[in-house]
Amino acid sequence: MKKQDIPQDESNLQSANMTEMLYVTDENNNYTTAQSIGWEAKKAALDESMALINERIEEAKQNVANNVVSPIIYFMELNKMDLQVLAAYVGKWQWTVKRHAKPNIFKKLSDSTLKKYADTFGISVDELKNFNGK
Numbered sequence: 120m121k122k123q124d125i126p127q128d129e130s131n132l133q134s135a136n137m138t139e140m141l142y143v144t145d146e147n148n149n150y151t152t153a154q155s156i157g158w159e160a161k162k163a164a165l166d167e168s169m170a171l172i173n174e175r176i177e178e179a180k181q182n183v184a185n186n187v188v189s190p191i192i193y194f195m196e197l198n199k200m201d202l203q204v205l206a207a208y209v210g211k212w213q214w215t216v217k218r219h220a221k222p223n224i225f226k227k228l229s230d231s232t233l234k235k236y237a238d239t240f241g242i243s244v245d246e247l248k249n250f251n252g253k
Contacts, residue, residue, distance in 0.1 A: 172199060184252030189225030191216070193250065194240040208239040 138154040139161075145151050179193040195205050206213045218224050219232075230244060237247045 172196075180252045182252070183250065186222050189220050189222050190247055190250040190252075191225065191236055192220050193252065194236070194242065194247065198240055205239065209235040211235075 138156055140152050141155055142150055143153045176193070176196045179188065179196040182188045183190050183193045191205075195201070200208070202213045202216055206216045209216065211219075219228060219236075233244045233247055237244045240247065
């Protein structure tokens with residue numbers, strides 16, 4: 120792709136003040152890099168991905184409100200993590216994090232364990248403890 124032909128269609132990258140680096144050719148046909156805020160195909164893919172992520176976040180929020188899962192699941196989804204990533208951040212086994220996702224187990228967790236989760240999510244222990252999905 121020629122440098123002057125790089126698409127600059129609006130996308131989620133632009134709203135997040137991000138760009139994508141592309142390898143292009145300049146006027147002398149030498150490879151160089153250039154920035155793009157996106158193009159239509161990428162925008163469609165990003166929009167669909169964000170819609171799915173937002174659905175998962177909303178479902179997790181409802182599950183917390185219905186006492187199906189603990190707030191750990193909501194904040195995990197909100198921070199675009201999965202069990203494996205969250206377990207690595209808090210230094211626990213995946214099965215332990217999964218256990219902590221149960222509301223009755225979550226209520227019994229120590230403040231030091233909750234602090235690991237809260238620090239990972241960038242919130243306070245009180246915010247984590249008191250989140251009720253509403």
